[in-house]
Amino acid sequence: xxxxxxxxxxVAELTVLxxxxxxxHEQIVFCNDNETGLKAIIAIHNTVLGPALGGTRMWxxxxxxxxxxxxxxxxxxxxxxASVAGLNLGGGKAVIIGDARQHKTEALMRRFGKxxxxxxxxxxxxxxxxxxxxxxxYIRMETKHVTGIPQSLGGSGxxxxxxxxxxxxxxxxxxKERWGSDxxxxxxxxxxxxxxxxxxxxxxxxxxxxxxFVTDIxxxxxxxxxKNHPAVEIVSGETILDxxxxxxxxxxxxxxxNNESLQRLKCSIICGAANNQLANEKEHGEQVMxxxxxxxxxxxxxxxxLINVNSEVxxxxxxxxxxxxxxxYDTTLHIFALSKSENIPTYLAANRLAEQRIAGVAxxxxxx
Ligand code: NAD
Numbered sequence: 142x143x144x145x146x147x148x149x150x151x152v153a154e155l156t157v158l159x160x161x162x163x164x165x166h167e168q169i170v171f172c173n174d175n176e177t178g179l180k181a182i183i184a185i186h187n188t189v190l191g192p193a194l195g196g197t198r199m200w201x202x203x204x205x206x207x208x209x210x211x212x213x214x215x216x217x218x219x220x221x222x223a224s225v226a227g228l229n230l231g232g233g234k235a236v237i238i239g240d241a242r243q244h245k246t247e248a249l250m251r252r253f254g255k256x257x258x259x260x261x262x263x264x265x266x267x268x269x270x271x272x273x274x275x276x277x278x279y280i281r282m283e284t285k286h287v288t289g290i291p292q293s294l295g296g297s298g299x300x301x302x303x304x305x306x307x308x309x310x311x312x313x314x315x316x317k318e319r320w321g322s323d324x325x326x327x328x329x330x331x332x333x334x335x336x337x338x339x340x341x342x343x344x345x346x347x348x349x350x351x352x353x354f355v356t357d358i359x360x361x362x363x364x365x366x367x368k369n370h371p372a373v374e375i376v377s378g379e380t381i382l383d384x385x386x387x388x389x390x391x392x393x394x395x396x397x398x399n400n401e402s403l404q405r406l407k408c409s410i411i412c413g414a415a416n417n418q419l420a421n422e423k424e425h426g427e428q429v430m431x432x433x434x435x436x437x438x439x440x441x442x443x444x445x446x447l448i449n450v451n452s453e454v455x456x457x458x459x460x461x462x463x464x465x466x467x468x469x470y471d472t473t474l475h476i477f478a479l480s481k482s483e484n485i486p487t488y489l490a491a492n493r494l495a496e497q498r499i500a501g502v503a504x505x506x507x508x509x
Pocket of ligand 1 (some may be wrong): 338378
């Protein structure tokens with residue numbers, strides 16, 4: 142039902158409808174407004190489980206093809222994330238083409254909000270790279286179909302602590318699978334990127350007396366983490382992949398599990414917050430398995446943020462989000478069991494789980 146991702150170059154050669162067919166997208170909305178300079182794409186991947194929820198990313202894409210590729214890839218990922226997390230949400234995402242530091246205006250954000258509103262709730266937006274709380278407030282002025290707004294405005298606030306807790310739960314499940322105990326005490330963990338999620342994850346790990354190594358491209362982030370957790374060891378960005386550690390936790394950018402890093406990584410487990418960690422899902426998902434590394438699929442363990450914004454949609458609070466994020470432990474173990482019984486990479490086991498739930502619910506929808 143949901144076709145798997147192909148290589149970037151193969152996809153780019155297709156027409157827009159060809160690409161939608163390949164990834165099985167329901168709808169794409171191209172948004173243009175000459176007055177404000179808004180150029181955006183909203184991609185709705187699948188709404189079988191519920192309205193398509195996913196953030197808006199503002200990025201200076203070099204080409205429209207690059208923006209389209211990103212929004213298609215990201216929206217599909219949201220379908221899978223929501224499905225495995227057991228949420229009644231579909232997958233969607235939006236991109237605004239432009240430099241967030243130069244091209245952002247109130248009018249542009251509000252015009253974008255109107256485009257979101259026109260979809261009548263089929264797509265619900267949230268914050269992503271290049272967007273901030275103020276932008277969400279502007280979008281909110283034009284549509285109610287926006288989540289992740291500050292708690293002071295009645296929203297669910299910063300999702301990062303919930304995301305970090307879910308990653309921590311996934312990591313404990315991976316430890317249980319690999320070593321028979323879910324204790325992370327004494328385990329060596331390399332955390333790449335100590336931003337909003339990474340820093341919260343470090344706090345959980347330090348509390349459990351793991352030996353934590355951290356790196357970041359910003360000195361102030363490292364100073365802060367050392368101040369809060371003197372036991373952590375700061376390492377350079379160049380050496381983080383070469384460390385003799387038990388767990389590698391990518392919490393910065395995607396695609397860090399690739400041909401080069403797989404030559405260097407010495408860990409037994411990969412489990413982190415970053416989206417799209419496998420540079421090529423199929424190729425690197427299989428390579429990780431062959432190398433005997435246990436990969437906790439990113440969209441499974443980092444679903445805490447989505448769980449948190451969903452609480453805004455359905456009206457639950459932070460405590461409820463945290464208890465749902467705790468379930469990531471069991472879900473991750475279930476995926477490992479499926480991977481073992483079917484002898485397939487863990488990413489594929491997670492994809493199958495997501496697809497099965499969507500197919501099951503689609504059947505119910507057809508029943509009167
Ligand atoms: P963030 O921007 O707050 O933190 C990312 C950190 O990584 C920053 O401190 C940045 O300086 C650092 N970084 C960037 N490039 C680096 C590199 N090459 N080496 C080392 N450090 C580097 O973002 P975040 O909200 O903490 O999100 C982290 C990752 O988790 C992202 O990939 C994001 O898409 C994903 N994610 C976040 C959430 C959430 O709730 N915030 C939810 C799901 C997934």
